[in-house]
Amino acid sequence: MLRAIYDWVDERLDITPIWRDVADHEVPEHVNPAHHFSAFIYCFGGLTFFVVVIQILSGMFLALYYVPDIVNAHPSVSYLQNELAMGAIVRGMHHWGASVAIVMLFLHTLRVFFTGSYKHPREFNWIVGMLIFLVMIGLGFTGYLLPWDNKAYFATKVGVEIAASVPFVGKYIATFLQGGDIVGAVTLERFFALHVFFLPALLFMLLAVHFILIRRQGISGPL
Amino acid sequence: MSKKVSRRKFLTYMLGGTAGFLGAGLLFPMVRFAVDPVMKKGGGVGFVDVGMRVSEITDRPKAVQFKVHRKDGWYQPEEGELLTAWVMKDEKGQVVALSPVCKHLGCTVNWDSNPQFKNQFFCPCHFGRYYKDGTNVPGTPPSKPLDKYQIKIENDRLLIGPVNKA
Numbered sequence: 001m002l003r004a005i006y007d008w009v010d011e012r013l014d015i016t017p018i019w020r021d022v023a024d025h026e027v028p029e030h031v032n033p034a035h036h037f038s039a040f041i042y043c044f045g046g047l048t049f050f051v052v053v054i055q056i057l058s059g060m061f062l063a064l065y066y067v068p069d070i071v072n073a074h075p076s077v078s079y080l081q082n083e084l085a086m087g088a089i090v091r092g093m094h095h096w097g098a099s100v101a102i103v104m105l106f107l108h109t110l111r112v113f114f115t116g117s118y119k120h121p122r123e124f125n126w127i128v129g130m131l132i133f134l135v136m137i138g139l140g141f142t143g144y145l146l147p148w149d150n151k152a153y154f155a156t157k158v159g160v161e162i163a164a165s166v167p168f169v170g171k172y173i174a175t176f177l178q179g180g181d182i183v184g185a186v187t188l189e190r191f192f193a194l195h196v197f198f199l200p201a202l203l204f205m206l207l208a209v210h211f212i213l214i215r216r217q218g219i220s221g222p223l
Numbered sequence: 224m225s226k227k228v229s230r231r232k233f234l235t236y237m238l239g240g241t242a243g244f245l246g247a248g249l250l251f252p253m254v255r256f257a258v259d260p261v262m263k264k265g266g267g268v269g270f271v272d273v274g275m276r277v278s279e280i281t282d283r284p285k286a287v288q289f290k291v292h293r294k295d296g297w298y299q300p301e302e303g304e305l306l307t308a309w310v311m312k313d314e315k316g317q318v319v320a321l322s323p324v325c326k327h328l329g330c331t332v333n334w335d336s337n338p339q340f341k342n343q344f345f346c347p348c349h350f351g352r353y354y355k356d357g358t359n360v361p362g363t364p365p366s367k368p369l370d371k372y373q374i375k376i377e378n379d380r381l382l383i384g385p386v387n388k389a
Contacts, residue, residue, distance in 0.1 A: 054249065061253040065296070072297065079297035084259045086252040093252070 025215070030222035041115075042219075044108035049207070051101040058094040059196065066146070068192035070185045073148035098140055105136055117220035125213040132206045135199055142195040148188060156183050156191070268293055270375055270384040275310065277379050280318055284309040284334045284344075284355065287320070289383055308372050308383055309334060309344070313356060320372040322386050327351045327364040344369065 010016055029035045031042040065080040067073055081087045109129065112118055118126035145156045160183060164174035179186030228236075273289040287310045290303030308320040321344075323331050330348035337345040343360065344353035352360040357369035373384035 057249070057253060061257055064257055075297035080256075084256055085262065086256040086259075089252040090256045 028219055028222075031219055041107075041111045044104050044111055048101060048104040048108050051097055051104055052203075052207075054093060055097050055101060056200070058090050058097065061090055062094055063196065068146065068189050070148060070188055073146065073188060077147045094143075098143060102136060102140060105133060109133065115220060115223060119220075122213075122217055122220065125210060125217070128206055128210050128213065132203065132210060135203045135206060139195060139199050139203070142191040142199065145183075145188060145191045146195065153183060156187065268385050270373075270382040273308070273310075273381055273383050275381045277318060277376055277381055280310055280312050280381070282312050282314075284311040284321070286310075286323075286334070287381075287383070307331075309369075310381065311355070318374055318376065318381065319356070320374050320381075320383050321357045322370040322372060324370065325351050325365060326359065326367040326369060332369070 031039050033039045033043075062080065065076055065084070067076045077091070081091050112126070112129070141156075141159055145152045160174050160177050163177060164170040166173055175181070177187070177190075178184070179190045268291040271289045271291055273287050275287055287308050288305055289308070291306055292299065292303045295304075307323045309323060310318065310320045313319050323333070325332050325346040325348065327346065327349055330346050330351075332344040332346045332351070332353065334344055335342060336347075337343075340352055342355060344355075344357070346352070346365070349364045351365040352363045353365065353369050354360060357371070359365040359368055370386045370388070372386055375382040375384065
């Protein structure tokens with residue numbers, strides 16, 4: 001039955017070459033944990049992506065109830081967490097997933113560093129990876145403000161103060177981040193916009209480049 | 224039943240089954256979370272004293288405004304939510320409180336508001352009309368009469384409750 005549907009579509013759209021391009025590629029022995037158990041360290045990039053997918057899904061679902069507004073943000077988070085079925089689970093996935101994503105990303109970076117995979121000819125992909133790292137940190141920073149509780153508020157104050165300590169332009173960066181003179185209504189709205197529109201869009205583009213490059217250049221050789 | 228499952232097929236099924244199980248475990252909480260409003264019973268509204276004496280009610284529909292307290296997600300205005308009822312006595316002297324929500328597509332009807340249609344409820348959205356007792360005028364968009372609020376009378380005072388769902 002499934003086979004028949006697949007054949008029907010494939011006959012018309014010739015999809016086999018597309019998915020073969022995406023999924024059908026060689027996994028060298030030195031990155032296959034079935035051959036060398038220590039090769040599990042090559043899983044962290046994929047795990048980071050997996051957690052990012054969870055973040056995107058759980059974030060989409062949280063956005064069904066969340067309101068980025070200083071009056072309603074905290075009540076809406078409290079409502080979705082305490083009064084809706086599975087609210088604590090879905091918010092928990094997003095909350096813990098954010099930390100797990102950063103940890104996986106860091107482990108992936110360590111693996112790339114210590115296997116020397118960033119070297120010629122993969123320098124460009126290392127740069128792209130660093131940009132992904134910055135975007136992920138930005139997603140963490142902007143998302144932290146959204147529940148609009150004391151922790152969120154003061155963490156953002158501290159973050160903005162740190163940004164303000166940049167020589168010469170710090171003042172302007174702080175005003176830009178806050179959207180004004182204080183951490184307030186405008187800050188919450190722009191952090192929300194950055195968190196759900198700007199940074200994810202940037203992340204998707206960078207991830208696409210990251211994946212296209214790894215397929216082009218292949219996995220780096222054994223140590 | 225004599226067909227043998229090849230090793231490759233078996234592994235494919237196991238892999239697919241495991242992936243499906245994990246995916247379902249991931250998606251179930253999120254979908255359940257999203258459909259929660261459908262699974263929940265709506266909180267009903269109780270009877271409200273609208274501050275009107277039954278003896279004041281005439282056979283001419285009068286708009287009566289009253290406030291109900293209803294929870295809207297995380298939002299519950301302290302002053303309540305303003306609702307309107309068209310209150311009158313029918314020819315038998317019974318008190319009737321009609322809902323102003325048009326049965327066509329939910330706009331708000333008004334009594335005697337269009338000079339072309341005297342002594343009728345009129346809906347400005349698609350020109351739906353109702354007679355005084357709430358019956359829809361044939362040939363206009365609504366296909367059902369206006370809903371009636373449940374009412375109670377205590378010591379000559381009118382109390383209005385939830386709408387009787389037809």
